[in-house]
Amino acid sequence: MQMTFRWYGADDPIPLEHIGQIPGVTGVVSALYDVAIGEPWPADSLERLASRIDAAGLRFAVVESIPVHEDIKLGRPTRDRLADNYCESIRRMGALGVPVLCYNFMPIFDWTRTDLAMRLPDGSTTLAYDDAALARIDLSHGTGDLPGWAAAYDGPTLQRLLEAYKSVNEEQLWEHLAWFLERVVPVAETAGVKMAIHPDDPPWPIFGLPRIITSGPALERFVGLVDSPANGVTFCTGSLGADPANDLLAMIRSLGAHQRINFMHCRNVTVTGPRVFHETPHPTRFGDVDMLGIMRALRDTGFDGPMRPDHGRMIWGERGRPGYGLYDRALGATYLQGLWEGITSEGVNA
Numbered sequence: 001m002q003m004t005f006r007w008y009g010a011d012d013p014i015p016l017e018h019i020g021q022i023p024g025v026t027g028v029v030s031a032l033y034d035v036a037i038g039e040p041w042p043a044d045s046l047e048r049l050a051s052r053i054d055a056a057g058l059r060f061a062v063v064e065s066i067p068v069h070e071d072i073k074l075g076r077p078t079r080d081r082l083a084d085n086y087c088e089s090i091r092r093m094g095a096l097g098v099p100v101l102c103y104n105f106m107p108i109f110d111w112t113r114t115d116l117a118m119r120l121p122d123g124s125t126t127l128a129y130d131d132a133a134l135a136r137i138d139l140s141h142g143t144g145d146l147p148g149w150a151a152a153y154d155g156p157t158l159q160r161l162l163e164a165y166k167s168v169n170e171e172q173l174w175e176h177l178a179w180f181l182e183r184v185v186p187v188a189e190t191a192g193v194k195m196a197i198h199p200d201d202p203p204w205p206i207f208g209l210p211r212i213i214t215s216g217p218a219l220e221r222f223v224g225l226v227d228s229p230a231n232g233v234t235f236c237t238g239s240l241g242a243d244p245a246n247d248l249l250a251m252i253r254s255l256g257a258h259q260r261i262n263f264m265h266c267r268n269v270t271v272t273g274p275r276v277f278h279e280t281p282h283p284t285r286f287g288d289v290d291m292l293g294i295m296r297a298l299r300d301t302g303f304d305g306p307m308r309p310d311h312g313r314m315i316w317g318e319r320g321r322p323g324y325g326l327y328d329r330a331l332g333a334t335y336l337q338g339l340w341e342g343i344t345s346e347g348v349n350a
């Protein structure tokens, strides 16, 4: 297991040097944030990013993420050119020795919350989701009312996209995903890159849009679309854990038995109602995710890939990017390593 930490590049208020000071963190998870979606990533920008990470004494362990253009998810004719561009980006990260690519296949929206600063009893703030609150959000003027999506889409653009997805049901989205994987996975394999799809967060349809990477059966179907170690998953305990029907330990044992967990996101959540949850500190007792059980299941399946603490709360007065402050994620990184050290130590009978 390699402990890693997400870094948002030059615009991240957290300096790489601070990440390097977190005990045991050796890898950085990052991306290029100034490339238009669908364009190939420039080799020189990627090289600059990698050398900055190297200079801080860290390794560029995971690209998270290269966004998949909506036209690919919609199955539009432009997808051929877009998939070629995607393959080019994969070749370039592979040439630099970055071994894992995290991406997702969620229509229009990435991770979605209805409150980015819900106050917990200890005074910290955390990310929260309530399906009823989501249903009240008016998208007719664009994404301005959706927390964290202020300037993403104006009204007309968003309405056109939502309209386009009306003709894409779940099965068609699966077909479009299979088409994409058949083109990119062989390229990833040759480039020495393991792909790792991130589950949909939250793991159910939102705004009437299909979401398919949501459950154990869905992940099994996914890895069967293209049978290759380069076609794996980012196992995000917080995303999948938001649905109490998901048996996370069984899912890890099954996917891990075939070496298809290529990246771990560890985060805890508390589910307080049907499709209502908020994020909590990483340790097991603060939420509904059995983090110790997760680590044992990973150890038992021989997991040796990168892991990162996923979102953290805002604590100690920190102001930062929601979910991506330094302090709580650093506590998560050391906690996770403590669990790992305990269960992999000689003489411990777990």
Ligand SMILES: [Mn+2]
Binding pocket: 198, 236, 238, 239, 265, 310
């Ligand atoms: Mn995640």
